[in-house]
Amino acid sequence: MKESYYISNSCVIKNQKVFKNEALVFESENTDFNAFAKATYKNLQLEYPKFFKMDGLSKLAFLASEYLLSDKNEADNIALLFANKSASLDTDLKHQESIQDKENFFPSPAIFVYTLANICIGEVSIRHQLKSESAFFCSDKYQTEFMSNYTNYLIENQKADKVLCGWVDFLNDDYQAVFYLIEKHGTKKHTINEIENLFI
Numbered sequence: 001m002k003e004s005y006y007i008s009n010s011c012v013i014k015n016q017k018v019f020k021n022e023a024l025v026f027e028s029e030n031t032d033f034n035a036f037a038k039a040t041y042k043n044l045q046l047e048y049p050k051f052f053k054m055d056g057l058s059k060l061a062f063l064a065s066e067y068l069l070s071d072k073n074e075a076d077n078i079a080l081l082f083a084n085k086s087a088s089l090d091t092d093l094k095h096q097e098s099i100q101d102k103e104n105f106f107p108s109p110a111i112f113v114y115t116l117a118n119i120c121i122g123e124v125s126i127r128h129q130l131k132s133e134s135a136f137f138c139s140d141k142y143q144t145e146f147m148s149n150y151t152n153y154l155i156e157n158q159k160a161d162k163v164l165c166g167w168v169d170f171l172n173d174d175y176q177a178v179f180y181l182i183e184k185h186g187t188k189k190h191t192i193n194e195i196e197n198l199f200i
Contacts, residue, residue, distance in 0.1 A: 005155060006186025008162075010198050011067040013040075013060060013177040020067050033173045037063060044070075053110060054123060055091045057084075057170040061120035062127065064177035068164060069128045078181075079133040079160035080121050081147055084169040087117040087138045120168060133159050142167045142178070144195050151182050151190070167199070 012019040016036050018026040026043050030036040037059045041051055044066055051062060061082065072078065091114040098107045118136035133154055147165050154160040166179035178198050182190050
């Protein structure tokens, strides 16, 4: 008989609000993403100065992950599967602007380093000391069935004990993160319907 897996925790960040397990846990009136991200960071009472050097996509992934991995066990083998629509386009455009400016030509290495979407996985892995499987996918919308099957494969084949899955998209201060943690224990079954309910 096939083993069942569960969504043990979830986090949704959008419209200046943070929901953990569908309950509103933080809200800010800041419509500017950087101001909202800074307020969320302070609300979490974090001390991680590198956060302020990250691009918007990495800050968003970092914050959503904090709500789900803050109490992780050191021995946990947690894989990361992220997806989005815009890849790193927000940072790519900023980098392109710095190259096109002939009067002030100075492409910043600090911006260039974030011109890959999967850098946000690296930021989360460094923060939580994860040395696990990871993948980042780009598509027009969240591929629920694919992500569910990939997650089941990782746990069934003992590539991971838990999988942090989700959508993290950021472009021109328009943002959304929908993250959820899959493991062998929990109350909400890991099904297509339950995943899709997180996106409502």
